[in-house]
Amino acid sequence: MxxxxxxxxxxVLPARLGDCLLVECQRPDGTTWRMLVDGGPPDTWPLLEARLRRLDPGDRHIDVAVITHIDNDHIGGMLPFLASDLAADVGDFWFNGRPHLPVTGPDRPRSVDQGESLVAALRGSDGDPLAGGPAALASRTRALPWNAAFGxxxxxxxxxxGFVEVAVPGGPTVTVLSPTTKRLTRLADTWSKSLRAALGAPDRDVGLDVLGPLDDLEHLADTRTPQDSxxxxxxxxxxxxxxxxxxxVLGADAYGGVLAAxxxxxxxxRGDETLSVDAFKLPHHGSEANVVAAxxxxxxxxxxLVSTNGDVFHHPDDAAVARVVLGAPAGPTLWFNYRTPRxxxxxxxxLVASHxxxxxxxxxxxxxxxxxxxLPARR
Structure with a gap:
């Protein structure tokens, strides 16, 4: 057969509480289209580097490297990646740096040349962090492509x-689902504050993970929780x-309502009310504030797919997983990148027999x- x-x-690489994903699609000519999404927290880098160096030396090309947003558990491992020789094999970096944010308020973006790189910011240098973008992150002497697919x-x-489709000749179609202009404007308004928070330690200590019962998923799924802000x-x-x-779908840490819309x-x-997909990487590590019924x-x-080992914030939340189990088509598969008590x-x-x-x-x-x-091909 x-x-x-x-x-x-x-x-979905084991990036502790963060995200680090490698996506590959085979083109008709036998070559591989490859996307790297985030690098996890800083201590993910050795694992990510080892994974990338296991690729065929003649085919280490990464067509797109996406830095989804500025939280440390997504960008930390990208910093040494951008400073390594592997960055030269990336066709395009997708990242909304400070120059891309709408001009608004006293914290509005300044020009690229006025800023320091993210690497310098993380090492404690003064200046305008992230303004230089991936080119500055890797080296001031070599430019890397930055949002080239978006001009x-x-x-x-x-x-x-809204959404934006990017068609890859011979490869996949990649559709941008988030962020909206409104959300980028909000980031522009709070850029410095958001960056300081993102590059700092988590805002709460690691505490004991108290595991509640899973004997009433309907009650868990109906839990009313504030949405991510x-x-x-x-x-x-x-x-x-x-x-x-x-x-x-690769949900990053996006708002559930934005993704749903x-x-x-x-x-x-496409003439339908819903979009059935094969796989869905749940947003924000399975947080109940993002995995909403809509x-x-x-x-x-x-x-x-759930990307987290439960560090600090004890994700995935039971309410979020209960919503998936009860709301998904019959017999969904939950893929966890860590086996933990949670x-x-x-x-x-x-539980499996019941649901x-x-x-x-x-x-x-x-x-x-x-x-x-x-995910198997259908055509």
């Missing part, structure tokens, strides 16, 4: 419900990747692999 080829290969402008969907999270670059009939916009543009209705999936509960045989979901954990023999999923 013929083997069905893989259309999209996704690796050098912001990665921005415009109004709520973090300004950096609202500026997250979230994407839909589609290739050969397969699809995956954009996914509905895509669906309606989002799950907008893009029902067969596979849901995630392991969802694999309890009685019909499935659970996948990393290969115990490959602790550095995280969650790995292959």
């Amino acid at each position: 013929a083997t069905v080829p893989t259309a999209i290969h996704v690796e 050098g402008g912001p990665v921005d969907t415009g109004a709520a419900g 973090s300004v950096p999270n609202g500026s997250s670059i979230a994407l839909l990747v589609e290739h050969r009939g397969a699809s995956v 954009a996914l509905q916009g895509v669906a309606r543009a 989002l799950l209705r907008a893009a029902p999936a067969r596979h849901y 995630t392991e509960r969802w694999a309890d045989p009685r 019909g979901h499935h659970v996948a954990f990393p290969d115990p023999g490959r602790a550095d692999a995280g969650a790995v999923i292959d």
Whole structure:
């Protein structure tokens, strides 16, 4: 029997509480289109570097490297990446730096030349952090492509419900779902404050993770929780990747309402009310403030990916996972990139038998692999 080829290969690397994803699509000519999304916190870099250096030396090209937003658990590992020789093999960096933010208020963006690089900012230098963008991050002597797919402008969907499609010749179609101009404007208003918070320590200490019962998922799913209000999270670059009939949503830390509106916009543009996808990397590490019912209705999936080991904030939240289990199409699979007491509960045989979901954990023999999923081609 013929083997069905893989259309999209996704690796959710073990980046502690952060995100670090590698996405690959095979082109018809046999070459690989490759996207790196975030680098996790700083201590993810050795693992990320090792993973990238395992690639064929003749094919280490990364077509797109996305820095979704300025939180430390997403950008920390990107700093040494940008300073390494591997950065020279990147076709385009997608990142909304200070020059891309709408001009507004006393904290408005200044020119690129006035700023220091993010590397300098993290080392404690004075200046205008992030203004120099990826070119400055890697080196002042070499320029790297920055938002080239967007004419050098912001990665921005415009109004709520908007989206932007980027078609790759012979490769996938990548649709930008977040952020909106409104969210970038909000970031511009609070840039310095948001940056200081992002580059600092988490705003609360690691405490004991108290695990509640999972015997009433309906009650958990109905828990009324405030929606995410973090300004950096609202500026997250979230994407839909589609290739050969397969699809995956990469939710970054985006607001659930923004994602839901954009996914509905895509669906309606295609003559439907919902957009069914193969896989969905849940936003904000499975936070109940981002994984809202409207989002799950907008893009029902067969596979849901969660990127976190539960550090500091004890994600994924039970309410968020309960919403997935109850609201997704029958028999969804939960993919966790860490096996922890919090995630392991969802694999309890009685719970699985009662709700019909499935659970996948990393290969115990490959602790550095995280969650790995292959989405088959349909055409």
